[in-house]
Amino acid sequence: GAGVSQSPSNKVTEKGKDVELRCDPISGHTALYWYRQRLGQGLEFLIYFQGNSAPDKSGLPSDRFSAERTGESVSTLTIQRTQQEDSAVYLCASSLGDFPHINPSTDTQYFGPGTRLTVL
């Protein structure tokens, strides 16, 4: 079956430009997450969407970062006025999201292949 897809797979941009990254979650998954992974480092939580609830934006590093999600489908992560420190792989994940019933099967997050962003 189709997994999580992301586009573009690679993006090279100049400092100061805006970029938009896209994520298509697994069909039926109500929870969607964005993470950032810098080279050689762990995953850094950015934002979480669950159904029609207000998103948890607590991980966004600055107001240059924003994200939207259309219903329970596509999400876009926008970075305005990109800086060199924004260079990283941006990973999207989705899960069944049957919270708050903590259950490994519903908590499991499935990742997309990521978008590698390089800011020159």
Next chain:
Amino acid sequence: RKEVEQDPGPFNVPEGATVAFNCTYSNSASQSFFWYRQDCRKEPKLLMSVYSSGNEDGRFTAQLNRASQYISLLIRDSKLSDSATYLCVVNRDDYKLSFGAGTTVTVRA
């Protein structure tokens, strides 16, 4: 203190060897635990969930010790294809997961 801490390694082992490593977590209320593997320049992929009683999946065995707040992963009969970074993952609250920085395992011929 980090929410999830792992020995970064690397663990360099010959084919056929057994390798084991742990991760510790800080939130005693955590209820869901996972091991993910991440290959170089690839996305993380679920290796196995970790259940209270411990569980085994082929050559992989995961254990959970709630009293000491650690999770372990043991790989038996290592294969070259087991070379990867293994991420320890713990739920932080209802929906957030905390990821360790990973333990690198290299299996040599």
